[in-house]
Amino acid sequence: MDGAQTDSTPHGKHLIAGEWVACDTTFTSEPAHGTAYDYSIGSPELVDRACKAAEEAFWVYGYTNSIQRAVFLETIADEIEARGPRITSIGTSETGLPSARLEGERGRTTSQLRLFAEHIRKGDYLDIRHDKALPERQPLPRPELYMVQRPIGPIAVFGASNFPLAFSAAGGDTVAGLAAGCPVVVKGHSAHPGTSEIVAEAIHAAITRCDVPKGAFSLIQGGKRDVGQALVQHPLIKAVGFTGSLVGGRALFDLCARRPEPIPFFGELGSVNPMFILSQAAKARGAEIGKGWAGSLTMGAGQFCTNPGIAVVTGGPDGDAFVNAAKEALTSTGPQVMLTDGIASAYRAGKTRFDSRNAVQPLLTSADEGRSASPSLYETSAESYLQDHALGEEVFGPLGLVIRITGAEDMETLAKRFEGQLTATIHMDEGDSNQARRLLPILERKAGRLLVNGFPTGVEVADAMVHGGPYPASTNFGATSVGTLSIRRFLRPVCYQNVPADFLPMDIA
Numbered sequence: 230m231d232g233a234q235t236d237s238t239p240h241g242k243h244l245i246a247g248e249w250v251a252c253d254t255t256f257t258s259e260p261a262h263g264t265a266y267d268y269s270i271g272s273p274e275l276v277d278r279a280c281k282a283a284e285e286a287f288w289v290y291g292y293t294n295s296i297q298r299a300v301f302l303e304t305i306a307d308e309i310e311a312r313g314p315r316i317t318s319i320g321t322s323e324t325g326l327p328s329a330r331l332e333g334e335r336g337r338t339t340s341q342l343r344l345f346a347e348h349i350r351k352g353d354y355l356d357i358r359h360d361k362a363l364p365e366r367q368p369l370p371r372p373e374l375y376m377v378q379r380p381i382g383p384i385a386v387f388g389a390s391n392f393p394l395a396f397s398a399a400g401g402d403t404v405a406g407l408a409a410g411c412p413v414v415v416k417g418h419s420a421h422p423g424t425s426e427i428v429a430e431a432i433h434a435a436i437t438r439c440d441v442p443k444g445a446f447s448l449i450q451g452g453k454r455d456v457g458q459a460l461v462q463h464p465l466i467k468a469v470g471f472t473g474s475l476v477g478g479r480a481l482f483d484l485c486a487r488r489p490e491p492i493p494f495f496g497e498l499g500s501v502n503p504m505f506i507l508s509q510a511a512k513a514r515g516a517e518i519g520k521g522w523a524g525s526l527t528m529g530a531g532q533f534c535t536n537p538g539i540a541v542v543t544g545g546p547d548g549d550a551f552v553n554a555a556k557e558a559l560t561s562t563g564p565q566v567m568l569t570d571g572i573a574s575a576y577r578a579g580k581t582r583f584d585s586r587n588a589v590q591p592l593l594t595s596a597d598e599g600r601s602a603s604p605s606l607y608e609t610s611a612e613s614y615l616q617d618h619a620l621g622e623e624v625f626g627p628l629g630l631v632i633r634i635t636g637a638e639d640m641e642t643l644a645k646r647f648e649g650q651l652t653a654t655i656h657m658d659e660g661d662s663n664q665a666r667r668l669l670p671i672l673e674r675k676a677g678r679l680l681v682n683g684f685p686t687g688v689e690v691a692d693a694m695v696h697g698g699p700y701p702a703s704t705n706f707g708a709t710s711v712g713t714l715s716i717r718r719f720l721r722p723v724c725y726q727n728v729p730a731d732f733l734p735m736d737i738a
Contacts, residue, residue, distance in 0.1 A: 239423045241268040243275060243450055244433055246282030247443030256451045258422055261325030261566050261600060268422045271452030273459035282444030283383035283412035284465040290445045291380045291410045294735040298408060299346035301439045305399060306339035308431035319423040320393050325566030338394045341401060341690050345408040348713040355736055372727045377737055378720040380410030382467035385460045388418035388425060389472035390568050391532045398428040398448055401710055402470030409719040412445045416460055420569045422450050461485050468719055471496040475701055482704050495718050496704040499623040500651040501538040502685050505640055505668060509660035511547040518656050519554030525684035527604050530565035531627035535652055535685040538624060541643055544633045552631055556592055559604040566600055572625060573600045579624030580605050588613035602626050611639045615646055637664050644668060649699025650676040652685035
């Protein structure tokens with residue numbers, strides 16, 4: 230038996246290099262509704278076991294060719310789809326997300342696996358470069374040189390709370406690592422251990438079907454800080470993928486930097502994703518943009534890293550139309566269940582921070598309790614915002630802040646003062662072109678993705694996508710955690726000089 234279940238009752242075990250491992254100590258899940266289950270708690274000892282198995286697997290898996298890995302990724306997608314009803318059943322219970330959201334996210338996850346399979350089959354990611362030998366060149370001959378991107382070794386991935394599928398056990402970091410040829414050790418998020426368990430079953434089944442080394446994937450459930458610390462500090466781990474809070478991510482980032490062998494930490498840590506509504510756009514369709522903003526702000530109870538938490542708009546009637554439409558749309562949106570009690574509590578703390586500011590005017594507030602959250606809307610001036618750094622800190626949930634400006638210069642001053650962001654959006658009409666041309670270069674230095682006349686929630690998984698940005702949006706401004714470019718995080722260039730063809734990596738041939 231591989232530990233897979235035919236019913237919806239979790240077995241609560243870790244998957245360590247092909248073995249389902251139980252522990253004496255357990256934690257109990259905290260579902261939004263339905264039955265709570267017990268799961269084994271991870272430990273540094275299990276981390277060590279998984280990392281050593283990953284290193285052993287790398288000597289085989291790291292030297293497979295792209296075609297073999299593509300088939301493996303497609304098989305994982307098939308196995309996840311075969312478990313679709315079970316995933317939806319426990320996923321909705323654990324997270325409170327509606328079935329349609331979970332099913333859509335499952336589709337995104339399997340499509341992502343197949344996209345990476347297609348991507349590595351093409352071979353472009355290898356960036357193969359060949360300089361032919363020039364033995365007659367003077368004054369010195371040139372050797373034959375091949376350069377190719379090679380996998381770096383075992384990587385660690387931390388599951389995210391807000392995406393139980395697309396950013397967790399078989400999420401973007403895991404898929405990019407496996408596509409590159411890197412074994413992966415996942416620390417599952419305690420918000421959805423049952424969902425992660427079923428996905429791990431799917432990956433384990435694909436490993437068996439494709440005869441992949443069992444150490445190519447492990448899942449360690451639960452655990453306190455010691456598990457995360459042990460994982461990022463393990464000498465066999467060569468890179469870390471993380472999606473989570475600024476405080477937690479920065480702590481792990483610092484641990485990676487202090488290792489005897491420092492390793493890259495690819496952390497996505499937070500963003501307020503500012504929107505700039507230019508004057509002509511506000512005049513022509515301010516109410517329409519305000520309504521659209523409210524829809525984006527409350528999507529998934531605001532629990533997206535691309536949630537547009539700040540809108541910059543002019544004062545006067547045009548700005549009023551935007552604000553009034555947003556307020557009306559938010560008022561009609563009822564309370565939503567949040568992913569965890571902790572996230573709900575942090576959302577209420579964020580509202581308290583805004584309520585305590587005299588320079589911030591509450592436009593829409595509510596008294597939330599338990600795990601539910603209602604939309605909140607606040608307003609302040611550009612001057613007040615610039616004087617209070619805390620107003621620019623992310624509030625994870627359906628909270629929006631309107632910053633009122635008096636003119637185009639205010640907008641450019643604000644843009645320069647924003648910290649690094651995942652996204653920045655400009656709403657513009659034809660008459661706004663000159664202002665947009667001045668604003669765009671500023672925002673280009675602030676964000677990884679720039680939008681015009683849209684809303685940033687919804688991240689397309691594609692070749693051209695960038696989901697990252699300057700710190701604190703992410704810890705590596707040159708990387709993305711979504712899209713096929715994300716594979717480059719787990720590769721490094723190697724040059725082969727005068728190496729016989731028979732000894733070169735299979736993908737070169």
